[in-house]
Amino acid sequence: MSVYWAEYAWLPDGLAERVTIDVAGSTISSVTSGTAPNGNELRGLTIPGFANAHSHAFHRALRGRTHHGRGSFWTWRERMYAVADRLDPDSYYRLARGVYAEMVLAGYTSVGEFHYLHHAPGGVAYSDPNAMSAALAAAAQDVGIRLTLLDTCYLNGGFGQQPDEYQRRFSDGDAAAWAERAAAFKPESEMVRTGVAAHSVRAVPPQALRVVAEQADGRPVHVHLSEQPAENRDCLAAHGVTPTTLLAEAGLLSPDTVAVHATHMSTADIRMLADARSRACFCPTTERDLGDGIGPARELLDAGVRLCLGTDSHAVVDGFEEWRALELNERLASRTRGRFDVAELFSAATDHASIGWPEVGRIEAGAAADLVTVDLDSIRTAGTEPAAALFAASATDIREVLIGGRQVVSEGCHLLVEQPEILLREEIRALCPP
Numbered sequence: 001m002s003v004y005w006a007e008y009a010w011l012p013d014g015l016a017e018r019v020t021i022d023v024a025g026s027t028i029s030s031v032t033s034g035t036a037p038n039g040n041e042l043r044g045l046t047i048p049g050f051a052n053a054h055s056h057a058f059h060r061a062l063r064g065r066t067h068h069g070r071g072s073f074w075t076w077r078e079r080m081y082a083v084a085d086r087l088d089p090d091s092y093y094r095l096a097r098g099v100y101a102e103m104v105l106a107g108y109t110s111v112g113e114f115h116y117l118h119h120a121p122g123g124v125a126y127s128d129p130n131a132m133s134a135a136l137a138a139a140a141q142d143v144g145i146r147l148t149l150l151d152t153c154y155l156n157g158g159f160g161q162q163p164d165e166y167q168r169r170f171s172d173g174d175a176a177a178w179a180e181r182a183a184a185f186k187p188e189s190e191m192v193r194t195g196v197a198a199h200s201v202r203a204v205p206p207q208a209l210r211v212v213a214e215q216a217d218g219r220p221v222h223v224h225l226s227e228q229p230a231e232n233r234d235c236l237a238a239h240g241v242t243p244t245t246l247l248a249e250a251g252l253l254s255p256d257t258v259a260v261h262a263t264h265m266s267t268a269d270i271r272m273l274a275d276a277r278s279r280a281c282f283c284p285t286t287e288r289d290l291g292d293g294i295g296p297a298r299e300l301l302d303a304g305v306r307l308c309l310g311t312d313s314h315a316v317v318d319g320f321e322e323w324r325a326l327e328l329n330e331r332l333a334s335r336t337r338g339r340f341d342v343a344e345l346f347s348a349a350t351d352h353a354s355i356g357w358p359e360v361g362r363i364e365a366g367a368a369a370d371l372v373t374v375d376l377d378s379i380r381t382a383g384t385e386p387a388a389a390l391f392a393a394s395a396t397d398i399r400e401v402l403i404g405g406r407q408v409v410s411e412g413c414h415l416l417v418e419q420p421e422i423l424l425r426e427e428i429r430a431l432c433p434p
């Protein structure tokens with residue numbers, strides 16, 4: 001049994017002071033407010049960890065490298081394919097280790113990896129066809145973060161188009177081959193779980209969407225949805241319906257479904273997600289980096305669609321930035337303040353159930369022992385009200401991180417990865433020669 005004492009803690013019913021948190025193994029066994037300091041003292045505000053519901057680990061190599069001549073969506077995509085082309089299981093393991101370490105340092109305790117970089121260049125299978133999945137799982141384990149490997153079906157280069165030379169690495173050829181390979185991946189660690197994903201209605205034809213839905217089997221099923229208006233336009237031209245309708249018709253919308261982005265949605269599309277009790281995952285820092293637009297977050301939540309958040313391309317990895325953007329983007333679009341209350345934002349930021357970890361994300365007896373402590377005395381947070389500090393803090397204000405009862409970050413340093421910034425620099429230099 002370990003005992004932690006939090007100066008302030010965010011509990012299911014809001015902010016509490018002087019909180020003793022008893023941890024037995026990987027689980028919180030009791031929580032008591034208004035206690036005298038005892039055990040390991042956590043100075044500042046302790047919150048359950050952030051959930052990163054949408055990640056493509058290799059996109060991290062593109063940060064600060066796609067703005068040449070101002071940078072367009074195509075500059076970004078070209079660079080993304082070039083990086084993907086150079087990765088192999090060994091280099092992907094090393095890169096992902098740095099990427100996941102950055103997430104833990106930012107207070108994320110779980111990540112949903114939307115993984116489609118399956119094969120060697122040209123689409124040739126590795127001797128272990130799941131070598132890339134295994135590399136990601138090993139990286140997550142070595143960093144101490146919870147991983148949900150969302151094995152992603154990616155078959156086409158666009159509606160009715162064969163994959164191009166770069167995209168061949170992503171494809172298993174057909175849905176049955178994808179299902180067989182994905183089902184063969186059995187993680188050994190209890191910190192790694194699996195789910196499935198369809199890349200998008202562009203990359204997965206309707207009959208293959210059905211196969212993805214069948215393979216979910218109670219696990220999370222994720223899909224990119226209506227990120228850009230062009231996807232809606234092309235889907236209408238190819239199938240005569242919106243992408244959301246196509247997913248509904250294929251049986252892909254369920255309470256386990258997470259629609260990633262959901263930026264350009266009609267009222268009927270929103271209704272369909274709500275009726276299926278699906279979620280929407282917003283990735284505000286990536287969506288603004290790529291110029292996608294501002295999705296209808298308030299409308300979705302009002303309709304009954306739960307929201308979660310992801311750092312997607314990792315243009316920024318900062319949980320505070322992500323959930324603030326949910327509110328602040330709405331303010332800009334609606335010219336009104338206070339679109340969400342703090343509890344709603346907090347619930348989106350800590351929705352680990354969206355990636356299959358329903359026991360994570362609350363500081364209460366019986367929940368997983370994921371605790372993240374935010375400094376309330378930094379130059380950014382000094383003088384703020386403790387709960388509202390979340391509107392002022394940045395990733396560098398994360399001091400302590402406990403994941404499943406294991407201390408992974410202490411005094412702002414990762415305990416399992418030495419100097420992850422040097423690791424990232426070296427790996428990215430090797431992947432992106434000048």
Ligand SMILES: [Zn+2]
Pocket residue numbers: 054056114224260312313
């Ligand atoms: Zn994505």
